Amino acid sequence: MTNKSEYALNFCNAILMAIGIGFIGVASFTLLKYKPLGAVISPVINEAYCVLGFGCILVVLGIVGVTVLGCNISSGDKHYRRGCCWNFTLIATVVLMVTLAVTELTVGLLLFTPEAVNSQVCDVMNKTFNEYNTENSNSTQYFDTVEQELKCCGVNGYMDWQALRNSSDVTQGCCTNTTAPGCYKDITSLDITQIKNKIYTRGCYEAYKESLHGVSMVTTVFFYAAAAMLVLTSITCVTNLVVNCCIEVEDEPDFGFYKREETTPMTGVNSASSTNSRYRS
The missing domain is CATH 1.10.1450 (Cd81 Antigen, Extracellular Domain; Chain: A)
Known part of the structure; x- marks a missing residue:
């Protein structure tokens, strides 16, 4: 179960990185095509810069998740993956993902809706x-x-x-x-x-709305996909935390203190000879 939840977390981070790259691509296309139009469609340019920044954040989060969190899956160190450092990393990830999801839903889906941007334009x-x-x-x-x-x-x-x-x-x-x-x-x-x-x-x-209709639709889809993946990543992190708390750590490290030798019961002559040999020594 632990490995499955960790692989799921790694997969979510990879998807977040892909969505971030999609945001960067859409924003770059919008800036290259429509920035020469200047102040006439300045709200669209401002939205493109916000989308570009959000895409960069998702790419950075995805890279960190895949390289840092994902590498622990193949490390083989179960004690670290179930230790306080790993749990703290998961908690920090949950807080960050939830914060980003709320921010995105507030800014992206409320302030930068196609209707709001069109009205400003x-x-x-x-x-x-x-x-x-x-x-x-x-x-x-x-x-x-x-x-x-x-x-x-x-x-x-x-x-x-x-x-x-x-x-x-x-x-x-x-x-x-x-x-x-x-x-x-x-x-x-x-x-x-x-x-x-x-x-x-x-x-x-009218020409502006027709020209940007496709870009607006793609951006909206990416926003919903990013919000869904942020929530899913948070749920995956919480799942890892629950699993770490419920599963008993296997293969505890042997520090050499009070190592107890296992003895097998002996009967008859073997037991007596063993006792005599101990006295003679």
Whole structure:
């Protein structure tokens, strides 16, 4: 039973390390693809950094668990594995895993839900849109980049620009071919087919949600998997503690104190000769 529970603990640590690597991969992909969009989707960037940090923590925990805790399985030293040092290690692991699970559920699944992040992105996107061509030149650059990268126009559609500017023009970032002269001018005079040939018509908020839908789903799955594995690892550690307390230690070390010799009963002549030999000596 002890070996089985220890192998289960080693397996849980390996799975945690794999999930951590998955977190790092998703966060790195998000940062590489969406960081150039700047402040427009800053909530997504902040979430990616948190996911990256959490993934690194899981990888470190997994490595420590596999190398330190796992090596004790093959050490053959049962007295150490059932001693106070090993039990203290298991207790510390349980406390750490439970703390991480609670933190993850609080931060990851409550603060960084897709709905919460999307709401923050919508607010930031509207703010950046309203600052277009004002003193904040970064907003102009960021929104042009968003429109080109996500192939969109305005926040909710190309009509946003007409409402903001009171004009029939949009921005050059909306053009399907930015090198075409005047591609963004006098859009309202065209029919819908001509408009779709010249500019992107869908809004950037919708394009953002479609673009990040897959990443959000994968991140959510990893969060639930990590929480489940943290709880399972804690249960496995508790199982090891219970087993260590219930199973009697075998092969106790012989310190040489008061070693008792086993004697076999002797009868008849053999017993008498044995007694005489002791007297003569």
